[in-house]
Amino acid sequence: MSVLSIKNLTKSYGKVRALNNLNLEIEAGNIYGLLGPNGSGKTTTLGIILGILGKDNGTYEWFDGEYGNQHRMHIGAILETPNFYPYLDAVDNLDIVARIKNVKQSNFDEILEQVNLAHRKTSKFHSYSLGMKQRLAIAATLIGNPKVLIFDEPTNGLDPQGISEVRDVLTRVASNGNTVIMASHLLDEVEKICSHVAIIKDGVLRKTGQVGALLNNDAQVHIAAEDMLGLENMLLSLPYISNVVKRDHIIECNVSQDKNVSELNAKAFQEGLLLTHLVSKKQSLEDEFLEITKEL
């Protein structure tokens, strides 16, 4: 079931086109990583689907139109920064969110416990560290048990400690079975948390799909031997080796995912080749992301 369907979404800021006929489908229960370089249109997309930015053209529909204008009541979202009343404490701020969402909730201890903020619940928002502010924002998104959670750069500006805290909370939240859309620069994080990714560049969707399917699961190997010509000939003859590229004193190639790199070592030994270098490298989301965004 689709929770969000975006069709031909277009938005310009003056002469700059932020979104250019963007199409995207988000299925229920998945954790989507929305990736793209700065200025690619991620936040603009989220701003439009959350009702704070206007669109020039195109359509989007939440929950197949099931909730009409009430769809945002079923979404918990943080866009860019945690936004709260600085002179109110955590409980008052969460109470305001609950009132907006028409949720009858008088005790926010459980939600604050989830983000490790219960001990500071009576402190004013302006006295919080950036990490605590971000965690309170995550707590606010959980009010009313929304069907969809949206996080835009949730670890932006945080120190390593803050990133670690927010990452823990996000991992917990994401494991609850909600549909999550997370725009982030932290590709390693997206790779760990998300089941799906959508890569946007220049306001156009470049690639989307499951993280596993998007990544080339073949291991990339850097290999060298005293007899480089013999090594190259051996690699070219093996059916499970592809993309053989010779670079200076190293050969790069891909080893099919069903083969172990150690088998390559054994084969070279059988052929009388003495390997001087053998490094296996799994392709990461970052590699794929850089490749997709570079080639365009």
Added chain:
Amino acid sequence: MFRLLSLEYKKFRKNSVVSILTLFYIILAPTLILVAKEIFKSTPDFLPSSNVFFEFPTVWDYMGYIGNWLTSFFLGFVVIYMVTSEVASKTMRQSIINGLNRKDYFLGKLYTILIFSVFATIIYIISTVIIGIVHTDGYDMELIMDSNWAPLRYFLMCMGYMSFALLIGFTMRKSGLAIFFYLVYVMMLEVVIRYLQVWAWPHEAMKWWPMNVIEDLMPNPFFRLGDQFIKNEYDFGLLLSDNGAMIGSAIYIALFLGIAWNSFNKRDI
């Protein structure tokens, strides 16, 4: 309506700027005339007695004129602050993200100025009646009620200033700029424009500028005394009639709110 009002109350009940400005208004509205009584002991030459400030029915006019200044200043600032502070802290956009639709957000502010206006009018009525009763010899209900619809005019005046402040808040968004423009326009700019208009084209159209229409709901009582003199000089008086001011204000209030809503509804937040 109650949900939106309670939401606004929850947002601002612990805000020191809103609390202090509102408190100043609540204290000054009924007491300023009494402070003035202590400071200005001598009666102006053209008045039979300084008691005219405190007696029925003229106490309605003097209390109303003081309220005019206080409302334009304190309550106008409160409304601008309530809008622009939400822009600055991005809680306006977060409210929309959290599920409030733009209409409800705007209605929340509108209901707030409505409630502020009602309470300000109640303070005006209660303090005027008390001051009038204390200072008037031989008053009766007919004399007390001889207010020429003053409470209604006061209510419209409050709505007028605060809907203008709402318009400035929603269109300018930055608190410093909005307060500066509001102050300059209410205190100076329109006055200058009106006098330039009189200089270029002496016509009673100069009375229909928005702040003048709202101010004429509760005008300076001394202007009423001098208006006949002005009429003889220019063929038209300085002040609008009470009915004219009420109708004009109602139109301007609708216009301010309409433009404010249009601006808020169409722009990116």
